[in-house]
Amino acid sequence: MAQVTLRKVVKKYDEVMAVRGVDLDIADKEFIVLVGPSGCGKSTTLRMIAGLEEISGGDIAIGGDVVNDVPPKDRDIAMVFQNYALYPHMNVYENMSFGLKLKRTPRNEIERRVKQAAQILDITELLDRKPKQLSGGQRQRVAMGRAIVRDPKVFLFDEPLSNLDAKLRVQMRTEIKKVHQKVRTTTVYVTHDQVEAMTLADRVVVMNAGLIEQVGSPNDLYHSPITKFVAGFIGSPAMNFIPCQLEQAAGALRMRLNDKLSLPVPASRSARYSSFAGKPNLVLGLRPEHITEARPHVEPDQHDFDMTIEVVEPMGMETLVYFTISGAEVCGRVNPNASAAAGQAMKLRADLSNMHLIDDTTGKVL
Amino acid sequence: MADIAARNAAVVGGEARTGLHKLMQRKSTIAFLMALPLILLIGILVAYPAGYAIYLAMLNKSMTKFVGLGTFEFLFKRQVFWDVVYQSCLFAITAVIFKAIIGFVVAHFVHNIPTKGQRKWRGMLLVPWVIPPAMSTLAWLWLFDPSYSAFNWILAHFGISGIPWTGEAGWARFAVILVNIWAGAPFFMIMYLAALKSVPEQLHEAAAIDGAAWWQRIWYVNLPMMRNIIAITALFSLIVTFANFDIVRVLTSGGPLTATQIFATWAFKVGIESGDIPQGAAVSLFMAPILAVAAAFILRNISRRGSEV
Amino acid sequence: MANASIAAGAPTRPVKYRSMSRDRRWAMRWSYFFLVLFVVFFLTPPIYMFITSLKSSGEISAAKNPWWVYAPTLSNYEELLGQNQYLVFFRNSAIVSVCVVAVTMLISVTAAFALARMKFWGSATLATGVFLTYLVPDTLLFIPLFKMFAFVRDTTGIELMNHWWTLIIIYPTLSVPFATWIMIGYFASIPKELDEAALIDGATWMQTLTKIFIPVAMPGIIAATIFSFTVSWAQFLYPLAFTTSIDQLVLPVGIVTSLIKGDVFNWGQIMTGALLGAAPPLIIYAFLMDYYIAGLTAGATKG
Numbered sequence: 001m002a003q004v005t006l007r008k009v010v011k012k013y014d015e016v017m018a019v020r021g022v023d024l025d026i027a028d029k030e031f032i033v034l035v036g037p038s039g040c041g042k043s044t045t046l047r048m049i050a051g052l053e054e055i056s057g058g059d060i061a062i063g064g065d066v067v068n069d070v071p072p073k074d075r076d077i078a079m080v081f082q083n084y085a086l087y088p089h090m091n092v093y094e095n096m097s098f099g100l101k102l103k104r105t106p107r108n109e110i111e112r113r114v115k116q117a118a119q120i121l122d123i124t125e126l127l128d129r130k131p132k133q134l135s136g137g138q139r140q141r142v143a144m145g146r147a148i149v150r151d152p153k154v155f156l157f158d159e160p161l162s163n164l165d166a167k168l169r170v171q172m173r174t175e176i177k178k179v180h181q182k183v184r185t186t187t188v189y190v191t192h193d194q195v196e197a198m199t200l201a202d203r204v205v206v207m208n209a210g211l212i213e214q215v216g217s218p219n220d221l222y223h224s225p226i227t228k229f230v231a232g233f234i235g236s237p238a239m240n241f242i243p244c245q246l247e248q249a250a251g252a253l254r255m256r257l258n259d260k261l262s263l264p265v266p267a268s269r270s271a272r273y274s275s276f277a278g279k280p281n282l283v284l285g286l287r288p289e290h291i292t293e294a295r296p297h298v299e300p301d302q303h304d305f306d307m308t309i310e311v312v313e314p315m316g317m318e319t320l321v322y323f324t325i326s327g328a329e330v331c332g333r334v335n336p337n338a339s340a341a342a343g344q345a346m347k348l349r350a351d352l353s354n355m356h357l358i359d360d361t362t363g364k365v366l
Numbered sequence: 367m368a369d370i371a372a373r374n375a376a377v378v379g380g381e382a383r384t385g386l387h388k389l390m391q392r393k394s395t396i397a398f399l400m401a402l403p404l405i406l407l408i409g410i411l412v413a414y415p416a417g418y419a420i421y422l423a424m425l426n427k428s429m430t431k432f433v434g435l436g437t438f439e440f441l442f443k444r445q446v447f448w449d450v451v452y453q454s455c456l457f458a459i460t461a462v463i464f465k466a467i468i469g470f471v472v473a474h475f476v477h478n479i480p481t482k483g484q485r486k487w488r489g490m491l492l493v494p495w496v497i498p499p500a501m502s503t504l505a506w507l508w509l510f511d512p513s514y515s516a517f518n519w520i521l522a523h524f525g526i527s528g529i530p531w532t533g534e535a536g537w538a539r540f541a542v543i544l545v546n547i548w549a550g551a552p553f554f555m556i557m558y559l560a561a562l563k564s565v566p567e568q569l570h571e572a573a574a575i576d577g578a579a580w581w582q583r584i585w586y587v588n589l590p591m592m593r594n595i596i597a598i599t600a601l602f603s604l605i606v607t608f609a610n611f612d613i614v615r616v617l618t619s620g621g622p623l624t625a626t627q628i629f630a631t632w633a634f635k636v637g638i639e640s641g642d643i644p645q646g647a648a649v650s651l652f653m654a655p656i657l658a659v660a661a662a663f664i665l666r667n668i669s670r671r672g673s674e675v
Numbered sequence: 676m677a678n679a680s681i682a683a684g685a686p687t688r689p690v691k692y693r694s695m696s697r698d699r700r701w702a703m704r705w706s707y708f709f710l711v712l713f714v715v716f717f718l719t720p721p722i723y724m725f726i727t728s729l730k731s732s733g734e735i736s737a738a739k740n741p742w743w744v745y746a747p748t749l750s751n752y753e754e755l756l757g758q759n760q761y762l763v764f765f766r767n768s769a770i771v772s773v774c775v776v777a778v779t780m781l782i783s784v785t786a787a788f789a790l791a792r793m794k795f796w797g798s799a800t801l802a803t804g805v806f807l808t809y810l811v812p813d814t815l816l817f818i819p820l821f822k823m824f825a826f827v828r829d830t831t832g833i834e835l836m837n838h839w840w841t842l843i844i845i846y847p848t849l850s851v852p853f854a855t856w857i858m859i860g861y862f863a864s865i866p867k868e869l870d871e872a873a874l875i876d877g878a879t880w881m882q883t884l885t886k887i888f889i890p891v892a893m894p895g896i897i898a899a900t901i902f903s904f905t906v907s908w909a910q911f912l913y914p915l916a917f918t919t920s921i922d923q924l925v926l927p928v929g930i931v932t933s934l935i936k937g938d939v940f941n942w943g944q945i946m947t948g949a950l951l952g953a954a955p956p957l958i959i960y961a962f963l964m965d966y967y968i969a970g971l972t973a974g975a976t977k978g
Contacts, residue, residue, distance in 0.1 A: 397794075
């Protein structure tokens, strides 16, 4: 069993706390992604699991055994680095077989494993080339092959796609997912790209400033963020945050966005939000796909309003429109055929069934 | 009107052509003039003397007539000459091997301690290389003194009788090689340390994860990546040690008898002290082929260095 | 290494694994142990020089513990610095070295600039030639030079033998090749955009060199200067061959030949002389160590 457990893991560099108490349970065969902005501690956490950084506090266990003081080579893990870290003086075959050679694995067993991994990754023709003769994508595949061949308890990926160009990144993302389906090994994957996190993960761990903000499936994080940070980090284009006042008027709860615009709170939420009426520093969170052009048929919880569009970005399959409410820049996704032009007024529809109300002082989603 | 215009055009065209020509000429001539002192220096004081040495080696002792390879034949028959060849090679190869090993080992130790402290250790370890060899060899001469050797004083406390450091042939050779190693190992250490620092840390991490112990990391990661620097430094040092003069001259003057004579010191003895210039020239010329071979290897390694990763 | 905080029932770490932190601690201990050993090896001669310099000849010949100074005295220093002879050696060495540094830098910097920046016919060959020159040792050239000086005396009447200023002419052969090599490396690493910007700003080649290249490549210049000085100061063979009168000697030769009078070695003074003679390079090293090292490594890594 190859579950990974982190309990109150802390990392301190002199006076700086890079990781401030991380608790995490990773199930066997799970693909978990640590995501967050640079400096949030995700790479440091990964390196502590690998044994490349000393743990300042807390425990890490792999397969039930505490591995705090165990050197990397004894943890039965494999790692794919951002810069591939391929041995430049060895060819691909030797790179992939190095770990097995050190364990004195018999030669035919090594050959079997290397050929198998090469087949999974489609690099069989590259086996006798040196790293400097390979492209970025090929090198990344070799790095993964080196990890697969060792058949470890855990795969660790440290931002492996960051050095590739955009198109290659999308391609390799799919490759990684396919490999995980074939080689079902517990995987801990670190990235700063939330799209990678959403597409690859069984569960996503959003980290910020050394702490975990939220753990959940991609859907959970997308539709039910518990903090403003997660709400704004996941999803592209990012969720709109519009400062608002919660007003109780004539028995109905409304959100006032500015002098001219006030939106009704959906009935399903009134009970939850009523206690916060009049509280300062409230923010309405609404994803761009829930601000569309007005259509003929009105569903419950949808509210139409007029707005002057400032910027129009045609994306082909939809058009993004930008406008400002109370100083906040808001983005909406409208049908490309709906007539939208910069500087012109347009009728927009807000679908509030998916709204979030956020207390800006605590950053929590209410 | 038209002919004036035509004349102007011709003038302008012609002027432009010669102006451009002058500009191009100016850049190369300036460059050449700037390099001229260097060319003259090398030409007059290095290239010409080198060629002149070959000519001198082919004259007779009083330099009155040309004897071709006669001097060389004469040298080959003398036992001293072959002793000199043997000793020069022995010192150079032994010293370089030990310098390389010590340099490699110490570089790893320095690299292993926290970066903050490295500077002062590096500073202390490089001192032998900074002191002029003639002066430091004097210190060794005093340490090896037949009557007052400080080393023998320590050995006496262990009941070991005094070692004739410079008095007996075998010990004298050992002493020369030891001083050579002492003076030259720091250079190797510095070069290898620089090479070590250029090995990406991620390769060590990957090897650690792959299961490599510390000595396996050194053997499989450091050594191959430092290969070129190791070769270049060793070849450089081979040339310098082979042609060394100061240490032998001060420590043993080639003695006892001729047990520690090497090309440089013997050429000096024969050529300047005994006044036999052609023979001296012939002796020192003997270093040339070996130096040339080493130089060829260095050049090959330098050009190959850029293509790794 | 707490392992009780993990959920109860989880086994503790199997004993067969090594301890990472213990390994690290032992690696540190061994490293420092060997470093101390090697430092003792490398620093013993200079320290012993210093110890001996503080001893009177009485104490030296008394053959007590040579590693300890029982009655420290500065008499060696006083005698050496008081008499004219040693100071003459020092002066000769100083003048020769400073002049050689000036000559070297003049030749190398201009030549390196031409070779690094301005491609002219044969520049690649010349660059390789410069490097090869560095490999031609002084021990090969001293005999033909000896003869060449005699030739110059016979034809022009200028006596080059036995004058310390002759050394200023020949020392550059030792320092210029490597100094040029260092400078070529530094100059080549300056981006071409800088020269082009200067050209557009209206600078001549000479102005580009003095106002842009030299300031930007200053670390290389300092390294080359230190190197030239050290090589000149430490030179032994050439002055031994070409200077014989006592007032023409430079420091290395002076100490070795003149302080050893016949069979009587005045070791106290010899060590003092050697130590003072080693002082200038050591002092420069103490203050400019990083440039020193940069110069060394530049030779092989910048190529």
